[in-house]
Amino acid sequence: MPGLRGRTARPEVTCPVEVALAAVSGRWTTLLLRELMHGPLSFGELRARLPEISPKVLAERLRTLEERELARCERLRGFPVRTSYRLTGTGLALRPLLVELYRTGTAIGTPGPG
Structure with missing residues (x-):
């Protein structure tokens, strides 16, 4: 921890570590962040890169990323309207966190069956 101010007796929703972990929580969230790290993408491009995500879940996760102010949606001119x-x-700024989580997960290893 950076200092004594960061020490708490119990988990706090305002703790910076808890805030960062909450930002990347949720199924598919880290994969969406990974794809968007490479630059802007449309809804269709995201679906093509992550074909197993349902349109409903994709829309929900993108909305959550917008609410957390991690992503921005831009409506593009033309017909049909594209986003x-x-x-x-x-x-x-989450990139180093995701890289470190990946490294840590790799070091811990993949759990085996049963």
Whole structure:
């Protein structure tokens, strides 16, 4: 912890670590963040890159990323109307966290069956 101020007797929703973990929580969230780290993508492009995610779940996760101010949706001119999703500065700042979580998960290993 950076200092004594960061020490709490119990989990607090305002704890910066809890805030960061909550930001990346949720099924598919880390994969969406990974895809958007490479630049703006449309809803259809995200579906193509993650074909197993349902449109409903994709829409929910994108909405959550917007609510957390990690991503921004931009409506593009033309017909049909298209959308482009891009990470905000805060969303892009999650890259080192995701890389470290990946490294840690790799070091811990994959749980075996049963």
